[in-house]
Amino acid sequence: MRWLDEEQQRSWRAFLVGTTLLMDRLDRELREQHRLSLPEYEILVRLSEAKGHRMRMAMLADSVSHSRSRVTHTVSRMETAGLVVRDTCLADGRGVEAVLTEQGRQALRDAAPTHVAGVRRLLVDLVDDEDFQAVGRVFNAVTDGLIEGNPAMDIR
Amino acid sequence: MRWLDEEQQRSWRAFLVGTTLLMDRLDRELREQHRLSLPEYEILVRLSEAKGHRMRMAMLADSVSHSRSRVTHTVSRMETAGLVVRDTCLADGRGVEAVLTEQGRQALRDAAPTHVAGVRRLLVDLVDDEDFQAVGRVFNAVTDGLIEGNPAMDIR
DNA sequence: ACCACATACTTCAACCTTCAACTACCGACC
DNA sequence: GGTCGGTAGTTGAAGGTTGAAGTATGTGGT
Structure with a gap:
């Protein structure tokens, strides 16, 4: 059994703790300033980059690396909040597409500067x-x- | 407003996705092979390194960067599982110490190789x-x- | 001694995530 | 064209996390 050496151990722990703190903070900032969780924000980003501002649920799930079930729930909450709507997929009767609403686009425009500023201030600009x-x-x-x-x- | 450039953007997203997948996997391996979640494992590690295998709740919370409430819940579950016991703190009547049991030490001895192997195989040895x-x-x-x-x- | 205020931890309820069914549809094979 | 196995997505319940409020104890000023 090969353990981690001192240095690797320190890096790994720094990563664990740093990640926890960072994600926590970014999530909190989005919630407080824009009533949006980080997972929700990421979904807005993916949709905004997709052709027609729409994406199949499974693709959305893969692109953020969340389980399908999780994306179902997240999208449901976002639908209730008016950020997206669901649309059945013409090509595949089983499929469902999530579509960004105008309100969703606006939410993203509002939140993006906060988020990016956070990523810079707490991470990118420090290193x-x-x-x-x-x-x-x-x-x-x-x-x-x-x-x-x-x-x-x-x-x- | 300064956005992230292409390169930074890619790094940030790689980090988000990679972290999600990695943590998911490490957690799953511990759960399946040792009936232990990653947060639980981390608490075992902290306690095992502490003097007397015991630590105040607040200190434990800080050392893993989780909220106090979260640590209360996690420790409660671990207590039910027999991995730790709670002990009131002599020095400070408000304080509570979590103490590793022999079973907890054994659980850590069992789980550590799995965990470290995972960290190596999925991260350290790849880069x-x-x-x-x-x-x-x-x-x-x-x-x-x-x-x-x-x-x-x-x-x- | 008392009071106000701070700290340590827990509790409760709301929320989010996971996991295991479940429904519905596609596609291929006979 | 019916059946079988696979894929897409949802559902519901159980478990974990959060945040605010609650309990109990320490501390410092008067």
Whole structure:
């Protein structure tokens, strides 16, 4: 059994604690200033980038790496809040598309500056550009490892 | 308003998705193989490193960066499972200490190899040592930023 | 000694996530 | 064209998390 050395141990714990604090804070800021959770915000982002501001539920789920069930619930809440609507998929009778409403687009326009400013202030602006790029490489590798490793999850 | 450039954007998203997948997987492995959640595991680790295998609730909460309420619940579940016991604090009548039981120590001994192997296989062994060190630096900076920024949270 | 205020932890209810059914539809094979 | 297995999405209940309010104890001023 190979354990982690001192250095690796420290990095791993820093990651655990830092991530917890960071996500907590970003979520809180969105909630307090825009009545939006971080998962909801991410869904708004994905939809806003999609063609026609609409996306199949499964694709949405994959793109944020949440379970389908979770996305169902999240989208339901967002629908109640008027941020999205559901639309049945013409091409596939089983399919459902989530569609951004004008109100949803507006919510995203409002929230984006807060969110980006938070990511900068609490993360990006605190560290070397080089180091931040390393973070990108590391988690791309992690994602690849987990998506390859998982049969039938190679959509991306 | 300064947005993130392409590269930063990619890194940030890789981080979000990679973290989600990684934590999910590590949690699942612990649950399936050892009936332990990741938060529970972390508490076992903290307690095992503490003098006398015991720690005040508040200190425990700070050390894993969870809310006090959350730690109360987690410890309650762990107490039911026989992994820890609560003990009132002699020095401070308000205080409560969580104490690792022999069963808790055993659970940790059993689970640790699984967990460490997972962290290696899914993260550490996939990336450059340099890059992993960068991750450590980045999240130490994040933690410092968030703990300094927060009045009365400088315990560590 | 008393009071006000702060700290330590718990409780409760609302909310979110997970997991295991469940419904509905597609596609292919006979 | 009926059946079988697979895919898309939802549902409902159980479990975990949050945040505000509650209980109990410590602390400092008078």
